[in-house]
Amino acid sequence: MDIREALYTTRAMRRVKPDPIPMDVQARIMDAAVRAPSGGNTQNWRFLLVDDPEVKAKLGPIYRQAMSVLWGSYYKDRLDAAHDAPELEESKSMLRVQKSAQWLADNFEMVPLYMFGFAQHDPSGSSVYPALWNAQLAARAEGVGTSLTQVLVFHNDEVLDILGVPKDEGWNMLGCVSLGYPTGKWGVATRQPAHDVSFRNQWGEDVGFRDDEPLWP
Amino acid sequence: MDIREALYTTRAMRRVKPDPIPMDVQARIMDAAVRAPSGGNTQNWRFLLVDDPEVKAKLGPIYRQAMSVLWGSYYKDRLDAAHDAPELEESKSMLRVQKSAQWLADNFEMVPLYMFGFAQHDPSGSSVYPALWNAQLAARAEGVGTSLTQVLVFHNDEVLDILGVPKDEGWNMLGCVSLGYPTGKWGVATRQPAHDVSFRNQWGEDVGFRDDEPLWP
Numbered sequence: 001m002d003i004r005e006a007l008y009t010t011r012a013m014r015r016v017k018p019d020p021i022p023m024d025v026q027a028r029i030m031d032a033a034v035r036a037p038s039g040g041n042t043q044n045w046r047f048l049l050v051d052d053p054e055v056k057a058k059l060g061p062i063y064r065q066a067m068s069v070l071w072g073s074y075y076k077d078r079l080d081a082a083h084d085a086p087e088l089e090e091s092k093s094m095l096r097v098q099k100s101a102q103w104l105a106d107n108f109e110m111v112p113l114y115m116f117g118f119a120q121h122d123p124s125g126s127s128v129y130p131a132l133w134n135a136q137l138a139a140r141a142e143g144v145g146t147s148l149t150q151v152l153v154f155h156n157d158e159v160l161d162i163l164g165v166p167k168d169e170g171w172n173m174l175g176c177v178s179l180g181y182p183t184g185k186w187g188v189a190t191r192q193p194a195h196d197v198s199f200r201n202q203w204g205e206d207v208g209f210r211d212d213e214p215l216w217p
Numbered sequence: 218m219d220i221r222e223a224l225y226t227t228r229a230m231r232r233v234k235p236d237p238i239p240m241d242v243q244a245r246i247m248d249a250a251v252r253a254p255s256g257g258n259t260q261n262w263r264f265l266l267v268d269d270p271e272v273k274a275k276l277g278p279i280y281r282q283a284m285s286v287l288w289g290s291y292y293k294d295r296l297d298a299a300h301d302a303p304e305l306e307e308s309k310s311m312l313r314v315q316k317s318a319q320w321l322a323d324n325f326e327m328v329p330l331y332m333f334g335f336a337q338h339d340p341s342g343s344s345v346y347p348a349l350w351n352a353q354l355a356a357r358a359e360g361v362g363t364s365l366t367q368v369l370v371f372h373n374d375e376v377l378d379i380l381g382v383p384k385d386e387g388w389n390m391l392g393c394v395s396l397g398y399p400t401g402k403w404g405v406a407t408r409q410p411a412h413d414v415s416f417r418n419q420w421g422e423d424v425g426f427r428d429d430e431p432l433w434p
Contacts, residue, residue: 003358006220007249007351012258027426030411032224035431036350037365040292041229041314043409049425052418075257097258126367126392129346133253134224137354141220148254150343164419175343192260194247201269202381208266209244216248 001141004216010137011189012097013145014104016180020051020112025142029179032138033115038127045128046171048163050114058162059152060108066151067105071098093190104147104178113179116163118171125174132177145182152176188214218358221433227354228406229314230362231321233397237268237329242359246396249355250332255344262345263388265380267331275379276369277325283368284322288315310407321364321395330396333380335388342391349394362399369393405431 030047038045050056071079079098082091104111115135117128136146152159156173165171191214198207247264255262267273288296296315299308321328332352334345353363369376373390382388408431415424 001220003218003220003223003354004249006223007355008252010252012254023426027411027428028432030415030424030426031428031432032221034408034411034414035225035227035406037229037406039367040295041310041406042295043414045414046420047411047415048420049415049417055418078257078259093258101257125342126346126365129343130350130365133347133350137220138224148343148347150256164421166420189252189254189258191251194244194251194264197251197260197262198247198264198266200266201272203263203265203383204381207247209240209247211244211248214248214252215245 006137006140008188008214008216009186010140010146011187012100012147013182013184013186014100014147014178015107015183016111016145016178017183018110018112019181021144021179021181025144026113028142029115029135029138029144033131033135036131036134038131039122042127044120044122045131046118046120047131048116048118048165050116050163051112053109055162056109056111056114059114059159062155062158062162063108063149063152064105066154067101069154070151071102101149104149111178111180115177115179116159116173117175117177118165118173120172121170122172125172128174132175136177139179140186143181144179145184147178149176149178150174188216223354223357225405225431225433226403227357227363228404229317229364230399230401230403231317231364231395232324232400233328233362233395234400235327235329236398238361238396238398242361243330245359246352246355246361247332250348250352253348253351255348256339259344261337261339262348263335263337264348265333265335265382267333267380268329270326272379273326273328273331276331276376279372279375280325280366280369281322283371284318286371287368288319318366321366328395328397332394332396333376333390334392334394335382335390337389338387339389342389345391349392353394356396357403360398361396362401363394363396366393366395367391405433
């Protein structure tokens with residue numbers, strides 16, 4: 001797969017089938033993950049793959065609870081606004097995200113694989129997110145859908161206990177990626193054009209190019 | 218370029234030529250950046266490209282000072298250990314990183330382009346690092362070398378002033394990517410094998426596959 005196809009079509013694919021992901025596919029995904037950069041090339045990261053139904057059964061209820069808190073707090077204003085003006089593009093996007101994220105919450109235990117990312121003594125996560133995103137891009141090339149979710153971070157202590165993470169070594173869980181074969185179709189994600197969110201030399205100054213339509217395909 | 222070639226050969230390329238990066242190449246890099254995911258697809262990000270020699274001249278001294286502090290603090294123990302046992306692989310890697318990072322400090326103003334990433338009300342950066350990494354992968358496909366540097370974050374206030382970022386809107390600068398045509402060659406980055414840094418279902422449990430050599434090419 002061409003790099004640009006992967007970059008443009010790797011979007012959150014939360015609705016997946018229960019079919020397991022073969023071990024050689026997992027190995028290729030993880031081998032691509034560790035090619036990511038890390039500060040000082042220290043590779044102070046660990047990854048934990050979860051496919052055991054018993055472990056998923058412990059995480060599912062925590063995930064659902066965290067999502068319901070999120071809808072009622074962080075996303076409350078945006079959801080209220082979306083319900084008030086459902087015809088706006090922004091509202092449609094918000095409601096689409098909610099529906100898809102809630103699907104993952106409702107079907108947490110059915111998703112075949114989760115990948116947790118940890119960093120030691122690095123709360124910024126700058127050394128782990130590129131690795132998780134590499135895994136998501138490599139998964140895309142294998143036809144595997146992924147999504148990055150942060151909500152389990154709100155229950156860090158409980159999650160570390162369930163996963164058996166030693167608490168005296170300074171490991172932080174920074175994100176969790178769901179993986180599975182998608183039920184939907186791949187497509188280019190809709191985004192605000194780059195020229196609308198980019199400046200040149202000074203905040204607010206025109207970036208010098210325009211791209212009203214995606215530059216791929 | 219194949220996605221796997223991009224994932225395996227996009228490594229920190231700090232030594233670059235002063236040649237400018239054409240505007241259409243910049244547009245393709247930025248258009249790929251904004252395809253990255255963000256929490257709730259809120260796209261609460263901004264990017265600032267810096268190619269003005271006057272702006273670079275203000276940032277350079279700050280960058281050099283931050284790097285010299287970093288060598289004497291965060292990296293001090295590792296550097297001392299590397300100098301004590303320069304024959305170890307780990308020492309070689311540390312000294313290589315230092316040499317390359319110091320090159321960037323010494324030649325900061327000569328690098329043709331910098332890309333700063335900002336997020337609003339999101340100190341975690343989980344919504345900006347994938348976009349910066351997308352830019353780095355898209356740059357790789359264009360033959361442009363990049364490296365992510367965080368050290369300017371230590372001088373956030375000064376940097377925001379130089380770049381004209383409004384301070385009352387909650388924007389955080391989360392990272393800076395240097396861009397330029399590399400003087401060196403592309404190659405697969407050396408990393409600890411994935412099976413050494415990955416577990417399955419419980420911390421410390423075997424992940425179930427081995428990959429002593431990179432799975433590409």
